[in-house]
Amino acid sequence: MALIHSVVRKPFDFAEQALGKVFPAQWNPLLNLGALGFFFYWIITASGIYVYIFFDTGIHNAYASIEYMTHEQWYMAGVMRSLHRYASDALIVVMLLHLVREFGLERYRGARWFSWVTGIAVLMLIYVSGISGYWLVWDKLAQYVAIVSTEWLDWLPIFGEPVARNFLSPQTLDNRFFTLMIFMHIAVPLIALAVLWIHLQRVSKPRINPPRGLAIGTFVSMLALSLVFPAVSQAPADLAQVPGTVGLDWFYLPLYPLLENWPGTVTWTAAFCMTVIAFAVPFLPPMRKLPVAVVDLENCNGCSRCHYDCPYEAIDMIARTDGRPFEAEPAVDASKCVACGICAGSCPTSMPFRRVTGLSPGIDLPDLTMETLRDQVHDVCDRLTGDNRVLIFSCMHAVPAKSINVPGVASVELRCIGHLPPAFIDYVLSRKLADGVLLAGCSENACHARLGVEWTQARIAGERDPHLRARVPRERVRTVWVGRSGSRLLESELSEFSSGLSAVPGIKVPPAGPATRERDKVDA
Amino acid sequence: MPSVLQYLGQGAFYALAAAFTGYLSLYPTYQQVPADKAQVKLSFAHGAHRVEACRRLTPKEIAALPPKERRPNTCSRERTEIFVELFVNGELLYSESLQPTGLSRDGPARTYRKFLVPAGNHTIKARLRDSTRDSGFDYETERRVELAPLQNLAVDFKADRGGFVFR
Numbered sequence: 188m189a190l191i192h193s194v195v196r197k198p199f200d201f202a203e204q205a206l207g208k209v210f211p212a213q214w215n216p217l218l219n220l221g222a223l224g225f226f227f228y229w230i231i232t233a234s235g236i237y238v239y240i241f242f243d244t245g246i247h248n249a250y251a252s253i254e255y256m257t258h259e260q261w262y263m264a265g266v267m268r269s270l271h272r273y274a275s276d277a278l279i280v281v282m283l284l285h286l287v288r289e290f291g292l293e294r295y296r297g298a299r300w301f302s303w304v305t306g307i308a309v310l311m312l313i314y315v316s317g318i319s320g321y322w323l324v325w326d327k328l329a330q331y332v333a334i335v336s337t338e339w340l341d342w343l344p345i346f347g348e349p350v351a352r353n354f355l356s357p358q359t360l361d362n363r364f365f366t367l368m369i370f371m372h373i374a375v376p377l378i379a380l381a382v383l384w385i386h387l388q389r390v391s392k393p394r395i396n397p398p399r400g401l402a403i404g405t406f407v408s409m410l411a412l413s414l415v416f417p418a419v420s421q422a423p424a425d426l427a428q429v430p431g432t433v434g435l436d437w438f439y440l441p442l443y444p445l446l447e448n449w450p451g452t453v454t455w456t457a458a459f460c461m462t463v464i465a466f467a468v469p470f471l472p473p474m475r476k477l478p479v480a481v482v483d484l485e486n487c488n489g490c491s492r493c494h495y496d497c498p499y500e501a502i503d504m505i506a507r508t509d510g511r512p513f514e515a516e517p518a519v520d521a522s523k524c525v526a527c528g529i530c531a532g533s534c535p536t537s538m539p540f541r542r543v544t545g546l547s548p549g550i551d552l553p554d555l556t557m558e559t560l561r562d563q564v565h566d567v568c569d570r571l572t573g574d575n576r577v578l579i580f581s582c583m584h585a586v587p588a589k590s591i592n593v594p595g596v597a598s599v600e601l602r603c604i605g606h607l608p609p610a611f612i613d614y615v616l617s618r619k620l621a622d623g624v625l626l627a628g629c630s631e632n633a634c635h636a637r638l639g640v641e642w643t644q645a646r647i648a649g650e651r652d653p654h655l656r657a658r659v660p661r662e663r664v665r666t667v668w669v670g671r672s673g674s675r676l677l678e679s680e681l682s683e684f685s686s687g688l689s690a691v692p693g694i695k696v697p698p699a700g701p702a703t704r705e706r707d708k709v710d711a
Numbered sequence: 712m713p714s715v716l717q718y719l720g721q722g723a724f725y726a727l728a729a730a731f732t733g734y735l736s737l738y739p740t741y742q743q744v745p746a747d748k749a750q751v752k753l754s755f756a757h758g759a760h761r762v763e764a765c766r767r768l769t770p771k772e773i774a775a776l777p778p779k780e781r782r783p784n785t786c787s788r789e790r791t792e793i794f795v796e797l798f799v800n801g802e803l804l805y806s807e808s809l810q811p812t813g814l815s816r817d818g819p820a821r822t823y824r825k826f827l828v829p830a831g832n833h834t835i836k837a838r839l840r841d842s843t844r845d846s847g848f849d850y851e852t853e854r855r856v857e858l859a860p861l862q863n864l865a866v867d868f869k870a871d872r873g874g875f876v877f878r
């Protein structure tokens with residue numbers, strides 16, 4: 188399984204980097220696949236409403252009404268028709284890429300099964316929508332789609348009379364089925380939208396709109412395609428003839444030649460097995476559900492930061508249960524928590540300076556506690572020598588910093604870069620455990636836990652609590668946002684960073700003593 | 712802000728993505744049936760005769776029934792199978808015993824078969840047996856047809872229209 192994941196991930200890493208050369212990180216299409224999916228969905232909806240105005244819903248006149256749009260009103264209805272067609276194709280492209288990418292990044296198991304399973308349901312609904320759409324044109328392709336679909340369905344012994352007999356000859360054709368298709372073509376996409384809404388129930392602040400730069404580029408390219416290469420109908424359907432040669436939409440209909448030529452037993456068994464596997468994928472071994480975040484009420488003041496920072500809607504603020512005079516307390520929903528540690532990174536009580544009271548924050552990961560992290564920091568820093576010692580905090584999903592073997596450099600691995608409380612940076616620098624701190628996380632916009640990079644940037648910039656204190660010289664802090672394959676970039680950033688450290692003034696630390704602790708408390 | 716060069720790169724990417732989408736949306740075309748062939752599609756749904764014809768019950772049998780269900784006749788529900796054959800130019804292309812549908816075998820038997828034949832002149836013969844007789848056929852139709860390339864000839868069966876219907 189791990190091998191499959193990495194084989195799947197490699198091309199994505201490569202393409203992501205290649206696109207990163209021409210797109211700013213926020214605009215990178217590969218990092219906006221879900222948002223692009225929504226964008227195409229809206230284009231399809233708007234253009235669909237427009238073409239429906241001119242569409243004749245009777246099977247005998249449907250073709251002519253579409254010909255009118257394409258040829259007489261090419262400048263508007265024709266363009267709308269093309270947009271409708273090409274945005275539907277593009278939706279398939281981004282949806283499949285999104286699926287494969289989430290799979291490769293292993294973001295489909297554990298608590299994320301929910302998004303996966305609802306995603307598969309959306310995928311099936313989108314296919315049904317598209318296939319029913321091709322039916323409505325009632326050209327040769329529609330005839331082909333109608334006949335192959337109904338022949339395939341007829342294999343199931345559920346219909347009294349073979350449905351495909353509707354299309355036996357021009358005399359047997361009637362409107363009944365066509366009306367059903369029109370209904371389906373409107374109803375199924377709406378159901379898909381409802382399921383999409385469910386799809387996003389367990390991610391907080393989902394990115395459903397592409398950034399403007401990407402949206403403009405995408406729309407313009409769709410429009411250009413529609414003008415240069417408008418979608419047209421094939422010859423009108425004629426049941427007295429076999430379609431012969433058809434232009435297939437390979438995004439929606441790639442399996443139709445197989446459905447047509449393979450025995451029903453094979454295609455239905457394959458369809459059944461593929462469906463079961465697609466839905467079951469998140470539950471296949473190896474199961475790896477990390478222990479979820481745990482609240483320690485004694486150290487929690489109910490500030491709600493963990494609740495706001497959790498990327499998976501896993502923390503609710505509920506009425507206080509311990510009688511202390513705070514408004515609320517966090518409650519972790521174990522079924523939604525992906526153990527990213529971002530909540531622990533956001534908790535104001537994650538204070539490494541507290542030697543005396545022990546380091547136990549209000550919320551923490553049981554298998555990688557803040558206390559453990561601080562011990563690891565001391566362990567690795569104690570072994571650092573030289574003048575430009577650098578400590579790397581790296582995300583386990585980003586570039587593997589452990590493999591960097593440079594004297595004067597050590598690293599500590601976190602669940603997510605957002606798992607790091609900014610106070611740790613202050614701690615390392617003010618205690619002179621190292622001369623510089625480098626944070627290595629996933630590429631911008633591609634954070635494995637969705638929001639870790641964004642929150643970290645805001646915390647360092649002082650825009651989001653808990654923020655990195657002003658006294659920390661920013662020249663001693665470096666962030667590198669690269670995916671797993673970015674070790675070369677990390678190494679070059681690292682050497683540049685560490686060689687520049689000698690010129691940077693140190694932190695002004697007041698003499699140790701009670702005052703220090705007082706100040707830290709105020710700061711928290 | 713991206714540089715001019717980057718914008719050009721983006722433009723190239725969009726052009727490629729659009730070309731990919733536009734192309735696969737229609738091409739490569741798929742040849743479902745070779746251009747010099749025609750198709751004969753044999754399909755019908757037809758209820759065959761009952762296995763047992765209706766008969767009068769003997770007075771004894773009537774007396775044996777519960778009072779509310781007493782009736783003069785009895786009819787079996789089960790239908791017999793249909794034996795069908797299709798010949799093109801005297802060559803047997805298809806023959807099958809079609810079983811009645813339904814749990815008590817009382818529904819119509821069905822078939823739906825497609826055959827490719829070269830375009831041109833053909834003699835097409837279809838016949839079927841839907842009664843309990845052991846041999847011979849209850850319906851038989853033979854036609855000479857001129858099939859154009861890619862023509863679809865439907866061979867249906869409608870007992871109320873006298874048998875096979877070619878269209």
Ligand code: HEM
Pocket residue numbers: 220221222223224225282285286289294295299302303304305306307309310313383386387390392393394395635636637
């Ligand atoms: C039209 C189709 C789809 C649209 C528009 C869509 C959209 C989205 C969006 C906007 C997100 C949130 C991304 C973020 O903000 O980080 C998301 C997450 C997700 N999607 Fe989809 N999706 C679609 C289909 C699918 C399919 C077919 C699958 C796979 C079966 C899938 C699997 C997932 C998973 C696993 C996540 C969660 C990622 C995480 O937990 O970090 N989606 N989707």
Ligand code: SF4
Pocket residue numbers: 479480496497498499500501502519523524525526527528529530531
């Ligand atoms: S570990 Fe991550 S997913 Fe779990 S509660 Fe904390 S922030 Fe939410």
Ligand code: SF4
Pocket residue numbers: 482486487488489490491492493494516517530533534535536548549550
């Ligand atoms: S961030 Fe920490 S202190 Fe604030 S509510 Fe969450 S656990 Fe409590």
